[in-house]
Amino acid sequence: MSCFDPAQRWTLPNASPEETRADASQHVLIVRPSDGVVIVEQNGQRRTCMQREAIVLDASTAATFIMHDVGRIDCLLMTRDVRTEMRHIAHDNGGLIALGHYAAAIMRGLLPMNSAALADLAVDYMDGLVTAMIAEADAPSRLNGLPQDxxxxxxxxxxxxxxxxxxxxxxxxxxxxxxxxxxxxxxxxxxxxxxxxxxxxxxxxxxxxxxxxxxxxxxxxxxxxxxxxxxxxxxxxxxxxxxxxxxxxxxxxxxxxxxxxxxxxxxxxxxx
CATH class of the missing domain: 1.10.10.60 (Homeodomain-like)
Known part of the structure; x- marks a missing residue:
């Protein structure tokens, strides 16, 4: 989903205890601004996201989004069996680039999604891209690049x-x-x-x-x-x-x- 001219401040509420108990999997939200800057705060952590970068976070935990000059922000909500903490995804992350192109093709109707089987395959494929994206972000070559370096x-x-x-x-x-x-x-x-x-x-x-x-x-x-x-x-x-x-x-x-x-x-x- 793409949101144009988003409000300067968003708040994502906590999931209810009933929802948490009923669903052992995790709802993951991926946000990616096409321009401007997005600041995300969750569980005492703060991440800054520039254009074409992304933030991955737990959609069942309260979070605050602060927008600076954002004209459009792309959001993807997925359900995953593997839990993940909030993390920043660089603009040159291969998984993120592939995910962006694939999701855009679906939204523009360039890929047929006229059956439940095709829709399920698309979801599985995007889940694989998210896994690859997170794995690349967590790779030692990324993690060792501390700001002081x-x-x-x-x-x-x-x-x-x-x-x-x-x-x-x-x-x-x-x-x-x-x-x-x-x-x-x-x-x-x-x-x-x-x-x-x-x-x-x-x-x-x-x-x-x-x-x-x-x-x-x-x-x-x-x-x-x-x-x-x-x-x-x-x-x-x-x-x-x-x-x-x-x-x-x-x-x-x-x-x-x-x-x-x-x-x-x-x-x-x-x-x-």
Whole structure:
């Protein structure tokens, strides 16, 4: 199942004691955002998931999902005989890639599912892909790549931490480098490989998140200044100046344009 424009916060409740006793198998939920960042909290654990990565978790145990700029999230609920703990699945995991393509083909009607036998085979095949996906994620070559090991610190992981801390005006390269136990120069080189600097990327993400929030119909009553501060800007004039340079219009103009388009769309639907 794909969910478009999901709520910023989801809560998954605990299964009832009756459901737990009646079902010895485990309901496993796999979530995979197509964009943005998803943070999942369950049993005191916290996992951050970037676009095209995935999180596997126990669907019968309470969990909280926090979305940042997620336009679509794909969810797969399966029943498995083997129990599993919450874990992060990297974007290049072969099982995850195969599972994504296979599930997409089924959802688009490219594979015939016109009999119970075919449906059962499809479920068994996807269960096998999930097993392979988890086995690859648990392989020693994956598990030994601790964050403190420089060779395993990717720019993708760094960007995930930036997304999580974007609203902190004090967020800095020094702070992130200290968290990972590396030098700021190491992180600077990662961004230089993309032809940009940490400051450029941080400003770009803050502006894009502000743009997204200004166009959010659920935030129309929030002041522009409140949104600026929420995404990490400490200086309103600097926010307005850089926003106009980036999008060619002021924050208020962008909000007004979206409000006009939204009003026209609602009026058109009402008259149809």
């Amino acid at each position: 420089r060779s395993s610190i990717s720019l993708l992981a760094l960007k995930a931490d930036i997304e999580v801390g974007l609203g902190q005006s004090s967020l800095s390269l020094e702070q992130l480098a200290s968290t990972y136990g590396v030098t700021t120069r190491y992180f600077q080189k990662l961004f230089e490989a993309e032809g940009r600097t940490f400051s450029d990327y941080l400003l770009e993400r803050r502006l894009e998140r502000a743009f997204h929030m200004l166009r959010d119909g659920n935030r129309m009553d929030r002041a522009v200044s409140a949104i600026a501060f929420e995404v990490g800007f400490g200086d309103l004039s600097y926010f307005n100046r850089t926003f106009k340079k980036r999008f060619g219009a002021t924050p208020r103009e962008i909000r007004a344009q979206f409000h006009t388009i939204r009003t026209m769309a609602i009026a058109s639907d009402a008259s149809a």
